[in-house]
Amino acid sequence: MDGHGGMDLLGEHFDPSAIGRMREDEYESRSGSDNFEGGSGDDQEANEDGPPRKKKYNRHTPHQIQELENFFKECPHPDEKQRLELSRRLGLESKQIKFWFQNRRTQMKTQLERHENVILRQENEKLQAENDLLKEAMRSPICNTCGGQAIPGDISYEQHQLRIENARFKDELNRICALANKFLGKPLASSVNPISTKCLNSNLELAVGRNGFGGVSTAGTTLPMGHDFGDGDVMPMMKPMMGVTSNDIQFERSMLIDLALAAMDELCKMAHTDNPLWIKSFDEGKEVLNLEEYMRTFSPCIGMKPVGFVTEATRDTGLVMVNSLALVETMMDANRWAEMFPSVVARASTIDMVSTDTGGTKNNALQVMHAEFQLLSPLVPVRQVKFLRFCKQHAEGLWAVVDVSIDMNQVGSNTQFVTCRRLPSGCVVQDMPNGYSKVIWVEHSEYDESSVHHLYRPLLSSGMGFGAHRWISALQSTQLTISIKLPPPSSEKHSITPGGKRSMLKLAQRMTNNFCAGVCASSMRKWDKLRVENMGEDVRVLTRKRINDPGEPPGVVLSAATSVWMPVSRQRLFNFLRDERMRSAWDILSNGGPMHEMVHIAKGQGTGSCVSLLSANAISKSENTMLILQETWSDVSGSLVVYAPVDIPSMHIVMNGGDSAYVALLPSGFAILPPPNHGGWSNNINGTIVKPEVESDESGGCLLTVGFQILVNSLPTAKLTVESVETVNNLISCTIHKIKDALQVT
Template identity: 90%
Template sequence: MLSGTTTQPPSLFTQSIISKSMKSTHALSIFIRSKMDGHGGMGLLEEHFDPNVIGRIREDEYESRSGSDNLDGGSGDELEANEEGPPRKKKYHRHTPNQIQELENFFKECPHPDEKQRLELSRRLGLESKQIKFWFQNRRTQMKTQLERHENILLRQENEKLQAENDFLKQAMRSPACTTCGGQAIPGDISYEQHQLRIENARLKDELNRICALANKFLGKPLTSSPSPISPTCLNSNLELAVGRNGFGGVSTAATTLPMGLDFGDGAIMPMMKPMMGVTSKDLQFDRSMLIDLALAAMDELFKMAHTDNPLWIKSFDEGKEVLNLEEYTRTFSPCIGMKPGGFVTEATRDTGLVIINSLALVETMMDTNRWAEMFPSVVARASTVDMVSTGTGGTKNSALQVMHAEFQLLSPLVPVRQVKFLRFCKQHAEGVWAVVDVSIDINQAGSNAHRVTCRRLPSGFVVQDMPNGYSKVIWVEHSEYDESSVHHLYRPLLSSGMGFGAHRWISALQRQCECSAILMSSSVAVDEHAAITPGGKKSMLKLAQRMTNNFCAGVCASSIRKWDQLRVENIGEDVRVLTRKSINDPGEPPGVVLSAATSVWMPVSRQRLFDFLQDERMRSAWDILSSGGPMHKMVHIAKGQGPGNCVSLLSANAISTNENNMLILQETWSDVSGSLVVYAPVDMPSMHIVMNGGDSAYVALLPSGFAILPPTNHGGPNNINRTIVKPEGEGNECGGCLLTVGFQILVNSLPTAKLNVESVETVNNLISCTIHKIKAALQLHSRT
């Protein structure tokens, strides 16, 4: 500005322009800040206000010139001016309370009325259309003003908070203290590595915040990136480490997010694995953040259930086993995977046992799919790893997380296989204390392979603690919900009591397998044999017996490990399931058409007596047509447990004969508190000579048959499944009877292209009926059925 020039005050028009520009800039700044900070102002608005109004208000900002808070508003007459002459005095129109109420009600439903709606309102309220238009403009402006006022309050509070934090940091920098000794710290330059770590840490925090924002958007619940402490009241054991139920389970306020993984909050960093095929990185991060949240919640629930006694767990009336008190469980825990579907029933049990295995070995076995299935061959029909989210930390399985798919079986054709997709999470809680938890998920509900879920696995698994002399204490919890309508009425009491898929079955199977491994690895255990067998032959024979037993279970339960086709034959009872498949290129089976038939019946005899009868080679001629009517002789006996019934044997109909064309019988038997098993298959003598000398057993063709015996419950019987069984005195707890499953696999035609006829199916059905009849006759059970 030139010297001496008189400064004129800005005109009214210029002041108006400047004022409006400053207001627009201020409103835009507030709007951007609110979007960046994630604050909203809907808490101060009316209950039925449409959130979309905010965006439309900002779009229509240029329409309104009035910011008056007067609810009556002015009409368009007050904006008119006489351009040719002096301005006339503006006319004001005050709306009646009834008109205001009508306009307010309509504004809640539609803040942007169109021309037709304005005409309807003007006709109904006795106002001009222009008056209606300006009233709505003024009302939207008023709403915008309230929103901006609320945003200003939020920003002012945020600013005060930042100022307080800034003052605190300045004070801390003036007098730094050493975190180790508590004395005065000597400031110095940080190293290059520390500088790079801080940069990487900042980048990972931004990435984590982005993931949490996605989870907030799609989950509809808060998922924070900052760790939060857990209340001490949530801990009920001195062995338990705090595991939170927040977004990533953080429990330490001093925890920081380190590079190359996700922090579980206790110092364990979960390394992220490569994405699954067909899944984008963005979707994967969102899905895995939910998996981590679910895994931590499931681990928290499992640990509490393992260490909480009465009233959460109560003793069952009949077997004395620990069953879940559902009322107490509902009061104590929140559902991890949603409410129970309609028509589903609950089974939940807990069992404790000592096992000959250390905690690290057990955890390594559980986190390996193949080794896990081999450890529980009668329970796990098939298992696979869908996705490996984390392999663990520090070279161990601590914080290992993976998605798995498994089929759980009960050895009966009357109980369908349970197919479950679940999350398995492993965590070390203390030195020598580990836990592995499973919880159902269904990440492919919308996929082409989606199927109706008939079973859900609630937080289940075990807590293992090392004990002296190589033993471990295992607390196992099994908690499932399943569709009972698909189960035969004969087995419903068994499943509802938890004896079918319950914790005691897992514990007993684990104890039996670990005992078997310990015996086989012991050099002091000799093999009871009447024929020569090398140490390599012993191993090869056990491997062949394992394959035989697995194939028998797959045929009885019809798991998907074998592609069976079910047959419907009119003359066959509904309790007998007949399956068929074609064996072509499998060296472990004879080529041709294979037929499998199985059924389950009630037997009025104790389980132990029935098992002793079936596994005794001297009594085999009473029921087995392969014995040729004479006694069998045991050629080889390999013990797999302390009891005489847990073994692998090689039987011959004539031990003296050296004819190589004679058939031998390979047999495996075992028994524990959960049930008993007798599986056998005819094998030719030349093939077994190769196996006994350490040869490859994969090329020995066999088709297994056998029996599975399950213990009774107090609510079972041949005629009335709900009646209580009366046990005679002196007979023990199993005198009431047991459930017997009979299964046969035979080759009906050596040509894979051959057609299956009805006569072959009826022959197998008659074989099952005849075998059951002979067993009852030998045990003199016909008078008791």
């Protein structure tokens, strides 16, 4: 019963020790609708002639119980007027209404008390376990100097607490030193002697605990459920990292969060700070980092630069036709991110989600990623980087995404040595009123220059190879490709359905990706490198065998690629290679005759980016059994011409909207990059900003990469012969010679 009338009903024979039992009995026998389906009334009825006899309970109907429950939610203590109204409406006596509400209140109170008792019992058990552990540790104290058994003496409770705290701090410090050496790339020596193995296995360790937060380890110890970012946002609970032990997991999470926050702070400052941190080049206004000012302004996030590494750091700004939220969503998806930057990102994957997003957006999302960055040349190795990617919303319509490497000193038996690491890099995206977004891109990397061919070292050190302008150019080209409208059927040279356009563009995308993988030897395709004595050092030959791959012909496939300097402007060379009228001057697939364009699908505003279908004018129709699928694109960072022979029946299926995944392709083509010093200022090996002695002009030359993939044998079990390798080598040499002759250059 409630506190208002319960004591009056009990009378003067109330026994305080029996209150618990009475509540239990009351809960079992008078709990309202749960135990006796709505019964109500007096527990006992007085009988003058004999002992009290039990009164029969009246069972309420489901309708009556529902109405009483609804009223109880609004008013648990009805007055006399309300009880009379309920009794009239439900056909019950006022006394029944009164007893039902009393029983219902008693039931609620009992349930609350039981819940509180469970909580108090758990707390009591935790305190007892903690007390037992402390007593055990005090009975077997450990000497902090020698690590052995301490001599009992008059030690106060405060001294015991200090010793326990000291042992915990030593254990914590040593583990932090080990993790710092693992993640930050530099050893962090402890200022105290490391705790011995005997000490770590002692009873004192059991007392101080190993829960990762330095508190006493008990079965019911609760851990923090998030990380405060300082502005009211809390990072959600993180799931375990792959390959990390349970003892170190909380420290590693904390270090990853701290590293991400530091990287985000550095990126925002670098994005909005101008001179003297950034120096503009004379020719095109590109911004290059002033390393001396950078070292004075920022402290290293991931340790000092390794010996032999050089720095490349650039910044660029551009407008893209996409809102900030859509761009951020793409950046945080590894597959979509790689598709957005196909010429830069060879492969990308998400290794682990350290923290998920908040509020249904990617705000505060933190993940560990692995990516391969490529420059289309066999003379520049693929950059494999393991890094953190952290996304943060700073204001309405203002986002930032930052990357920072975490793979230094994580070299195991199955891990290659790190040749590149990414310092805080990424983009700051802000929505503009016209539907566009302003993107400020910062790219800051350190890499081993000894692995790069001398022909490409000036290009990379100036930031033209992997710099910020290349990311902005690729982003703008992708958006143009997405937003551009295809020409109407009447303006095309051959009939093709809208579904056929999409299928043809998808086939061209796969062709270009395969070409880039063959040139750069990325892990997107499993290639085996060949070492041939008669082959030049600048030519890389790869091979692989395919049996049941629907996208490639079965057999032994050979890929060969090389890069050379061409004393001709990049635009002139690009126009020459993509012109079907000049193709017979260098392409053996043309059979020495002219070619014409059957289909033309524009992918950008200019005439340089498109997908075409070419056909050779054969002498007889029976000889014309092959078509040439070609994709070309060009931006400020470089140009590309990729082509592959395709049989006519397969292309008819594609042009009618059929599935292009089963069309076998062996792509070949050309990649053209601007001259090495195009861009003016550059970082030398010492990290200082220098100006080239002679200003380079794009018309003075460019870097040409030539790549071929051919089927040398249709049997997958066949062995590769020396003659096949020499044939591919001669094909590359002959093609380069023909191009030079046609352009009349030496």
